[in-house]
Amino acid sequence: MIRSIRLPIRQLRLPTAGLAATGSRSFASAAARRESCACGSNTHLTYPDFKLPLNTTTPLSTTGPSLWRHIILATGPKTQDTWPHNPNKDPDSIAGVLEKMQKERPDAREKPIMIGLATLPKSTVEGMERLWVFPEGVCVDVSSADVESGRIDVWRHLLKPSEELEEMFGPEEGEEGGVILICGHTARDPRCALAGPILLSQFLSPTSPSSQLPPNWKVALTTHVGGHAYAGNVIVYSRHPKRGVWYGRVTPCDVEEIVGRTVRGGEVVERLLRGVVEVEAG
Structure with a gap:
């Protein structure tokens, strides 16, 4: 069961910029092959040519994130081709507003937050947007109504301690995954x-x-x-x-x-x- 908070935020729009001008669509649609691969299996998909070089030498253990929270806006299945190059820079998008608010926090350096989008299912409630908060793994539907004063209230909910987030928005027993x-x-x-x-x-x-x-x-x-x-x-x-x-x-x-x-x-x-x-x- 998804818990909801009807705290209004300024009318915000999801990113809709297409990729006609980026030239990137061909990479996403490149055909994968199912053939024998390095592990000897003939049931795994394999990558086509990446076109750009991969880093295969830097120790991965030195490349990890330094995050307190990862907040994800669900945009629905198969929406990755609609995401602009940097959705967090769009001031009229939910991701852009969240990015602005997280940077204005007094503890932003001590508790870094990453804002992103994902092809997770959107809210089924009209006028609501679905946000996931990780690593707690809880999700909440927030109102996208055109009332700017509510934005800070929504943000305060997303910054609550883990125990409070769990109590307010944690999944019901049997729904955990x-x-x-x-x-x-x-x-x-x-x-x-x-x-x-x-x-x-x-x-x-x-x-x-x-x-x-x-x-x-x-x-x-x-x-x-x-x-x-x-x-x-x-x-x-x-x-x-x-x-x-x-x-x-x-x-x-x-x-x-x-x-x-x-x-x-x-x-x-x-x-x-x-x-x-x-x-x-x-």
Whole structure:
């Protein structure tokens, strides 16, 4: 069950800029092949030519995020081609307003927040937008009504301590799951634009029972998370334990291991690890 707060914020619009002028659409639609790959399987998708170089030498452990929270606006399935190059710079978008407010916080440097978009399902309630707050893994529907004074109230809810967020917006028993976010920002960089949809297909098309996601888990593409040169970039936000495991250099061959070890087993795949975002203690 999704909890809602009807705290009005200024009428805001989702990014609608297409990619006709970016020339990036061809990368997102590049055909993946299902053939024998490095691991010897003939059931994994493989990447076409990335066109741009990948960084294969820098230790991934030095590339991880330094985040307190990751706030995601759900834009609906298959919307990645509508995302502009930098949605957070659009002052009339929800992402732009959230970015402005988070930068104006007095503790912005001590508690960094990343604002992004994802192809997660939108709110089914008219006039509401759905926000996900990680690593807590809670989501809340907020009103997009045209009342500017409510914006700060919405933001204060998103900044509440983890315990209060859980109490107000945590999932009901039996509805808990997790969210896997894959960078697939078409307008930002061709490497993640190419890798993202292929990894999404691999996560959604398991090659064995052990690679099937548990109930209530979601997989979506997301906007820039940093490190396009480490594509594919995958974040596993779990509820038990409550954290986000950031992976880089993920290939379709790695999906089954990520599902088995990280999603189901709560372990970390060290060779792919960029960093971990955890709920703040206390």
